[in-house]
Amino acid sequence: METKSQFLKGCARTLVLQLLAERSMYGYELAADLDRRSAGIFALGQGTLYPLLYSLETKGQIRVAREEISADQGRKRRYYALTPRGRMELESSISTWKEIVRGMRLVLESAAT
Amino acid sequence: MRDPIEKYLENVLCHADLAPADEQNVRAELSEHLHALREPGNSATPTEVYTMLKTQFGNPKIVGRAIAAAKGRMRTYFKKKLHKLPLRLGIALILAFAVRYAVAQEFYITGNAVAPVIPLGSRVFVYKLAKSFNPGDIVVYQLASGQNRVGSILRQTPTGDWLVERNNGLTKEVQTIPHQNIVGRVFLNTR
Numbered sequence: 262m263e264t265k266s267q268f269l270k271g272c273a274r275t276l277v278l279q280l281l282a283e284r285s286m287y288g289y290e291l292a293a294d295l296d297r298r299s300a301g302i303f304a305l306g307q308g309t310l311y312p313l314l315y316s317l318e319t320k321g322q323i324r325v326a327r328e329e330i331s332a333d334q335g336r337k338r339r340y341y342a343l344t345p346r347g348r349m350e351l352e353s354s355i356s357t358w359k360e361i362v363r364g365m366r367l368v369l370e371s372a373a374t
Numbered sequence: 375m376r377d378p379i380e381k382y383l384e385n386v387l388c389h390a391d392l393a394p395a396d397e398q399n400v401r402a403e404l405s406e407h408l409h410a411l412r413e414p415g416n417s418a419t420p421t422e423v424y425t426m427l428k429t430q431f432g433n434p435k436i437v438g439r440a441i442a443a444a445k446g447r448m449r450t451y452f453k454k455k456l457h458k459l460p461l462r463l464g465i466a467l468i469l470a471f472a473v474r475y476a477v478a479q480e481f482y483i484t485g486n487a488v489a490p491v492i493p494l495g496s497r498v499f500v501y502k503l504a505k506s507f508n509p510g511d512i513v514v515y516q517l518a519s520g521q522n523r524v525g526s527i528l529r530q531t532p533t534g535d536w537l538v539e540r541n542n543g544l545t546k547e548v549q550t551i552p553h554q555n556i557v558g559r560v561f562l563n564t565r
Contacts, residue, residue: 288403289410307411308386308432311404312440319446330402336409337402 273303273313275358278322278343278351285326285342288314314341322347378424379408382434389438393453396445407431477502479557481514481522487540488512488524492563498524500558507536512560515551522557525549 273295280286280294288310296304317323318341326342343351383404387397411430412423431437442450474480483496492498492512500514507513511527515538525538528548536551 287406289407292407306432307407307430308434308437309440311400311407311437312444315400315441315444319444319449331406335402336406337399338406339399339403 269303270309270313272358273309274317275351275354276303277310277313277317278347278354281323281341281343282348282351285340287329287338287340289338291341317347320346322350376420378420378427379405379412382408382424382427382431385434386438386441389435390441390445391438391450392442392445393450394457396450396453400441478561481524481560483524485524487542488526489541491526492524492560497564498560499562499564501561502558504559507556507559513538514557514560516555516557524560525551 276295276299277291280291280298286294291314292307292310295310314323318325321344323341324344326340328340329338331337383401386404387401390397390400392400408427408431411427412418418426428434478499478501481498481500483492483494483498486494498512498514507527507530509527509529512524513527513536514522514524515536516522523540525540528537528539530536531550534553536553536556538549538551540547540549
């Protein structure tokens with residue numbers, strides 16, 4: 262289980278960049294979208310999404326595009342968008358993942374036959 | 375139990391230990407997410423809501439520490455220091471002014487009244503808390519007109535006033551100065 266959660270965290274970085282490349286989103290929207298489009302595989306521990314967003318923001322791969330402040334209880338929707346640096350990171354990350362998936366499939370499928 | 379969302383947020387932020395501006399942003403952002411999570415189950419008790427948040431959002435301690443790491447602990451440290459900087463500068467300035475007006479004051483010497491000990495053009499500091507003077511001490515004192523003068527102490531009179539000597543061309547002039555009119559003793563000549 263521990264291995265799975267570590268593994269998912271590694272994947273989440275690429276997926277968050279991919280979703281933000283499509284349109285800017287705020288945290289809850291991003292978590293819900295990730296959950297829905299991954300058929301629930303990425304539904305666990307939504308709180309881990311924010312450290313990921315902050316670290317991507319610190320690295321300059323995403324930025325806060327706009328904020329919507331609701332009057333009650335100081336709630337704020339911060340919409341994140343990809344920066345050019347984030348787009349480059351996404352492209353290199355996707356090609357790495359494709360290679361890994363291809364390699365895994367080749368080995369696992371040849372082992373099964 | 376108070377509002378479970380507030381309690382959960384406090385728990386996360388306590389472990390994140392962020393700089394004030396960051397904390398405000400993170401609080402507002404997480405609050406939005408946590409309220410969105412609660413909306414489907416409005417009838418739940420506060421304890422149930424707190425348990426639901428822990429399951430759905432994660433252990434507050436782990437989330438808080440992960441946020442601290444993502445924001446960068448060094449960055450947070452410097453942001454906090456920077457946040458307190460204006461206050462510290464303010465205190466330093468107030469202290470500097472307090473010293474300037476209560477303890478030491480700077481004067482610029484524009485005459486030869488106490489040359490050659492302190493020649494024209496010197497910049498001196500006066501110790502304003504000095505209560506008593508010895509013959510030969512250089513002092514700054516104030517005239518009734520409000521002007522400042524510099525002179526050398528000769529001695530104290532029986533009434534407690536001070537006889538102060540100044541160069542006046544080739545001769546010396548001696549004035550009697552009331553004790554309260556003496557600003558202080560020159561203790562530093564920066565020239």
